[in-house]
Amino acid sequence: MRRLPANFLLGAVLVSLVVGVAALSLIWTPHDPQTMSISTKFAPPSAEHWLGTDQLGRDVVAQLMAAARNSMTVALVAVLLGGSIGVALGLLASALGGWVEDGVMRLADLGFAFPALLFAIMLAAVFGPSLTNAVLAISFINIPIFARVTRASANQIWTRDYVAAARAAGRGRFAISRDHILPNIAAAIIVQATIEFAVAILAEAALSYLGLGAQPPASSWGRMLSEAQTLMYLAPQLAIYPGLCIVVAVLGFGLLGDGLRDITDPRLARAR
Amino acid sequence: MIELSNLSVHFGHAAALRDANLVIERGDRLGVVGESGSGKTLLALCLMGMAPDSARLTGQLSIDGQDMARAAERDWQRLRSRWVAMVFQEPMAALNPLRRVGDTVIEPMLLHDGLTRRAARDRALSLFEEVGIPDPDRRLRQFPHEMSGGQRQRVLIALALACNPMLLIADEPTTALDANVALRITDLLQRLAREREMALVFISHDLAAVARATEDIVVMYAGDMVERGRTAAVLGAPVHPYTKGLLGARPDVGVAGRNADGKRRRLPTIPGSVPPLQGLPEGCRFAGRCPVELPQCATQRPAFTQTEVARGAACHLLTEARHD
Numbered sequence: 001m002r003r004l005p006a007n008f009l010l011g012a013v014l015v016s017l018v019v020g021v022a023a024l025s026l027i028w029t030p031h032d033p034q035t036m037s038i039s040t041k042f043a044p045p046s047a048e049h050w051l052g053t054d055q056l057g058r059d060v061v062a063q064l065m066a067a068a069r070n071s072m073t074v075a076l077v078a079v080l081l082g083g084s085i086g087v088a089l090g091l092l093a094s095a096l097g098g099w100v101e102d103g104v105m106r107l108a109d110l111g112f113a114f115p116a117l118l119f120a121i122m123l124a125a126v127f128g129p130s131l132t133n134a135v136l137a138i139s140f141i142n143i144p145i146f147a148r149v150t151r152a153s154a155n156q157i158w159t160r161d162y163v164a165a166a167r168a169a170g171r172g173r174f175a176i177s178r179d180h181i182l183p184n185i186a187a188a189i190i191v192q193a194t195i196e197f198a199v200a201i202l203a204e205a206a207l208s209y210l211g212l213g214a215q216p217p218a219s220s221w222g223r224m225l226s227e228a229q230t231l232m233y234l235a236p237q238l239a240i241y242p243g244l245c246i247v248v249a250v251l252g253f254g255l256l257g258d259g260l261r262d263i264t265d266p267r268l269a270r271a272r
Numbered sequence: 273m274i275e276l277s278n279l280s281v282h283f284g285h286a287a288a289l290r291d292a293n294l295v296i297e298r299g300d301r302l303g304v305v306g307e308s309g310s311g312k313t314l315l316a317l318c319l320m321g322m323a324p325d326s327a328r329l330t331g332q333l334s335i336d337g338q339d340m341a342r343a344a345e346r347d348w349q350r351l352r353s354r355w356v357a358m359v360f361q362e363p364m365a366a367l368n369p370l371r372r373v374g375d376t377v378i379e380p381m382l383l384h385d386g387l388t389r390r391a392a393r394d395r396a397l398s399l400f401e402e403v404g405i406p407d408p409d410r411r412l413r414q415f416p417h418e419m420s421g422g423q424r425q426r427v428l429i430a431l432a433l434a435c436n437p438m439l440l441i442a443d444e445p446t447t448a449l450d451a452n453v454a455l456r457i458t459d460l461l462q463r464l465a466r467e468r469e470m471a472l473v474f475i476s477h478d479l480a481a482v483a484r485a486t487e488d489i490v491v492m493y494a495g496d497m498v499e500r501g502r503t504a505a506v507l508g509a510p511v512h513p514y515t516k517g518l519l520g521a522r523p524d525v526g527v528a529g530r531n532a533d534g535k536r537r538r539l540p541t542i543p544g545s546v547p548p549l550q551g552l553p554e555g556c557r558f559a560g561r562c563p564v565e566l567p568q569c570a571t572q573r574p575a576f577t578q579t580e581v582a583r584g585a586a587c588h589l590l591t592e593a594r595h596d
Contacts (some may be wrong), residue, residue: 097325161365162376168320168360169380169431170352175344179379183370 008259014252018245022068031059033066034217042235054224054238055231064245065166074135074213075150075200079193082139086146087189091181093147094154095173104147111144115201117210124212134213142196149192153185160184187264194257198250203254205246221246273297273471274319274356274439278331279341281314281495286549289314289495291331293576294438301465301472303482303503305518306492309546312475314491316443319473320358321348353380357437359461361444363424367416373427374412380434397406397431404460422453429460439471440464446481454478458485479522483507488582491515494546494557497576501583512585513562517542556588566592 031051037057045052051060093104120137127133157163158181166176207213208222216223221242226237273437274296281289282435289311289417296302304312304431317323318333321340333341335355340348360366368376378392379397387395393412398406398575403426407595408551416424425445432440442461458474462485465472482489489506491499491514510516520540544561566588577591 026513030527078351161362162368163427164322164375165358165360165366165431166368167322167381168352168358169434170349171379172349176381179371180368184368 011255025065029062033062078138080143088152108144116141197251303486303489311495357432499585
């Protein structure tokens with residue numbers, strides 16, 4: 001068995017940690033993350049509150065766990081939604097070529113030119129800030145990314161002899177895209193999805209920090225950060241905990257994506 | 273059944289295939305030979321309706337009475353596999369590495385003949401037997417990487433035969449295989465064509481394989497069909513200097529490869545290489561490489577001259593000889 005790259009292993013450990021905690025929060029948190037208790041606000045770490053409590057006496061660990069769950073859900077939905085649309089567009093562009101391909105790619109350029117945060121602010125301005133709108137905004141920025149990666153990989157596969165053989169057998173472009181192209185570019189798409197997962201976590205945190213994502217009382221790392229900001233001199237730990245969580249989650253998915261790429265694309269690994 | 277008349281293929285202003293005339297009837301076995309770049313593969317792709325998008329086809333290409341030279345992809349899809357099917361050059365690359373070979377082979381049956389998976393599997397089994405794959409039941413479930421080159425080529429032949437095509441095109445089917453396996457694949461194709469009364473277009477550099485598998489032959493050079501006739505007649509008594517050159521450039525092993533004094537003979541070659549599409553000579557496209565050039569060769573394109581029934585060549589030497 002070939003040794004797995006270090007970035008893959010470290011990424012896998014960090015990701016398991018975050019996903020594990022998020023999953024655990026579904027069935028158990030040390031306290032209810034939303035229960036306030038003014039008498040025990042700013043409590044130091046103790047057996048009762050492992051990382052202490054915040055300015056409203058809510059348990060920090062419970063909040064971090066609930067936030068992890070929200071963050072994972074947002075990232076998952078956004079990557080799946082934006083990814084599927086992007087992959088479908090990329091496959092379509094690659095299968096049809098010509099003006100369809102040009103059109104899709106110019107639209108993708110347009111999407112790239114649009115700053116994600118600006119788009120989220122626009123959505124928030126029109127429909128009001130909510131987690132759903134944040135998810136839509138993050139999905140939207142994923143579409144062009146996936147469309148490009150898919151088209152580039154698919155164009156390579158279209159030149160393969162087995163695709164010519166499938167055409168010679170009388171199969172249509174869409175059937176070939178589904179049965180021959182997609183399975184052979186799945187690795188590249190999965191790698192991209194893992195990396196975009198990290199980006200989505202960061203984007204959700206940023207939007208929530210700006211008040212455009214998770215709304216109170218829902219927990220979110222970004223919102224915890226923004227609430228802790230005003231208390232920086234009083235209780236700096238309240239900003240440090242969610243910050244660390246974001247670092248661990250983003251780093252984990254980023255490393256995992258890089259590691260997967262090293263594994264699935266040996267040409268790149270050797271070039272390093 | 274399939275007829276090309278004055279079929280030309282242009283890329284921009286350059287003609288990569290020029291005035292191809294060809295009639296293929298049921299049961300015909302036709303060899304197409306020529307160097308790389310002579311237009312053999314392009315001819316095959318035209319017959320499949322798979323010429324590159326940038327290619328412009330002129331002239332006629334009729335299959336079963338319909339002119340397909342400018343037909344849409346959708347119309348071609350109906351003909352492929354049932355009328356025309358193709359075996360590719362590289363058995364290593366022509367099978368999807370992520371699909372079981374059985375699934376690949378039954379694809380066209382499900383698509384064109386509307387078979388159920390079970391019926392398609394049964395047909396695939398008997399096809400595997402027909403093309404000489406031992407233990408077909410197990411092989412159907414294997415992935416390409418579990419098979420040797422020769423086995424994969426047999427799978428590809430089975431795939432091409434899936435819907436009983438009228439014409440099977442084999443584009444250099446033996447180039448990637450070792451000599452022994454190549455011989456057996458050649459014999460298999462020949463046998464299948466005879467038994468099924470299917471037409472076979474056998475494209476190859478390998479003159480020995482073409483001699484073995486085919487009855488008629490077309491020699492191509494730089495997009496022109498320069499000589500044609502019965503395979504035995506053309507290879508036995510070539511007329512066109514290019515055909516002579518091709519035949520002369522075969523390596524001989526053993527005694528034939530040595531001179532009278534026992535020294536090894538240098539392998540004769542045709543000097544130069546096929547001119548690029550942009551720099552094709554104005555007259556005969558073989559001018560410049562031809563050992564016997566006449567003054568008109570550089571300026572006038574030689575017409576195809578028929579010397580006997582179904583036999584002829586495009587060379588000024590032929591018309592010159594008549595004048596004498």
